[in-house]
Amino acid sequence: MVTANDRIEGLCSTPEYRQEFYVEGTLLMCCACRISLNHKKKSVLDDHLGSTKHEVTKNAMDNSVDVQPNTHITRLSEREQLNLDLVQALTTADIPLEKFR
Numbered sequence: 001m002v003t004a005n006d007r008i009e010g011l012c013s014t015p016e017y018r019q020e021f022y023v024e025g026t027l028l029m030c031c032a033c034r035i036s037l038n039h040k041k042k043s044v045l046d047d048h049l050g051s052t053k054h055e056v057t058k059n060a061m062d063n064s065v066d067v068q069p070n071t072h073i074t075r076l077s078e079r080e081q082l083n084l085d086l087v088q089a090l091t092t093a094d095i096p097l098e099k100f101r
């Protein structure tokens with residue numbers, strides 16, 4: 001029996017599989033689409049890689065990574081930034097935050 005790990009790491013693997021898929025528990029997942037695939041059938045994986053859905057999702061993912069590298073990790077939302085500014089202004093002015101409850 002071929003396991004999900006065999007499909008990526010073992011003799012059944014190809015370099016493309018290692019790029020496109022990852023193993024989560026006993027499941028083989030598509031990196032772009034975040035769906036599990038039947039790893040026991042190579043044709044299912046090949047069909048998926050050739051599918052329009054996979055191409056579209058993968059392209060969308062590649063583009064979003066290119067346009068905004070790492071911004072999702074460090075950028076605060078407007079609301080968070082406003083809160084941070086408010087707290088900094090109040091502490092600078094020596095106003096206790098309890099007054100604002």
Ligand SMILES: [Zn+2]
Pocket residue numbers: 030031032033034048053054057
């Ligand atoms: Zn996919």
